[in-house]
Amino acid sequence: MKKRLLVVFMCISTFVFAQDIHRFEDAKGNSHLCGEFPLKTLEKDEAFQEWFVKNYDNFPKTEKQKWAKKLKDVQVDIYLGTWCGDSKRWVPRFVKIWDDLGLKREQLNFIALYNSSVEGKYKQGPNGEEKGKKIHRVPTFIFKKDNQEIARIVETPNNTLETDLKQIAFECPSEPNYRAATYILDAFQGKTVEQIKMEFNKHYSTVYYKTKNRRELNTLGYVFLEAGKVQEALIVLKINTYMFQHDPNVYDSYAEALAIAGETEKAIDNYRKVLLLDRSNENAQEKLQELYKK
Known part of the structure; x- marks a missing residue:
């Protein structure tokens, strides 16, 4: 009887642990x-x-x-x-x-x-x-x-x-x-979005010398977007378009954030920039059609 109770207890414990x-x-x-x-x-x-x-x-x-x-x-x-x-x-x-x-x-x-x-x-x-x-x-x-x-x-x-x-x-x-991403995260912890916007050029200049490639800020931008911090994402992705002006991906990401923010005309402009650099970009083509309908 004791053995049977012990087995039952172990099974229940395992189940509870797994559920956690x-x-x-x-x-x-x-x-x-x-x-x-x-x-x-x-x-x-x-x-x-x-x-x-x-x-x-x-x-x-x-x-x-x-x-x-x-x-x-x-x-x-x-x-x-x-x-x-x-x-x-x-x-x-x-x-x-x-x-x-x-x-x-x-x-x-x-x-x-x-x-x-x-x-x-x-x-x-x-x-x-x-x-x-x-x-x-x-x-x-x-x-x-x-x-x-x-x-x-x-x-x-x-x-x-x-x-x-x-x-x-x-x-x-x-x-x-990822010094650039760390710098931006620190900046947002100490200042409001409006303050960051007013000091945009200063932050851009600092980030310029800390960023290794466009993926660093692109990833951070999407982290902000997923967390519902759209204005923060817009700032980060905008900086990325300034630094990597010949990369269609940075405009694609920025356009996506602009569309989420309801800034349709700016989103259209940036999807057009994607197509200027990459005419075969199907995502930009599809997104533009959706935005034109709006």
Whole structure:
């Protein structure tokens, strides 16, 4: 009788635990995580186990280092997408080096975000876990001490994982990747949209020297759009059209945001610019027909 009760209890516990982990399906029917979850989900769940174990096992072993002790009181919030190639590559590697350095897994917190297949939720969590954290790329590793951020790694290490961790341990972290996006996010946290617009040229000049390619601000623009921050998206995508004037994609993204904002004439103008640079662009052609009808 006791054995039977024990089995029933274990089944109920497993069911309850599984129910606490949020999931969603992408357009292809693949299962993904969203929200907070325990690390063992990546290690044990068939949907994620293959890529996690492979990238964990294939990452070279790191010898224990004395400086690692400086990280023993540091918590790391890891925002990732189980649909994201960079997350699949770098999260297992990060866990491997963390284990090799003798640090505790209890210091790591995992938060999965939606992809673009969930409308209005791109790079967001089911309970707004990402809000106020300036997440625009995944994975993002946020290092905290006494609940205060002390460093972050955005998408990929700036140097090597070991070097970046060593710099964080000695309180001299590298500046994270995507400096332009980080600058804009910081600007929006300290000022209103109207203030940013009034200082547009100043921000454009600063961003110009920090941006590596058009994808950086393009992605940030869509993160704003999905979060319902249309005016912020318009500013970011407009800056992108100034910097990459010969790329049809920047005008396409800006036109999409303008159409969402109800600025139909400006949207039409920008879709026309797309076709001037790429006459065969079917998306721009379709969108123009829709806008003309309005």
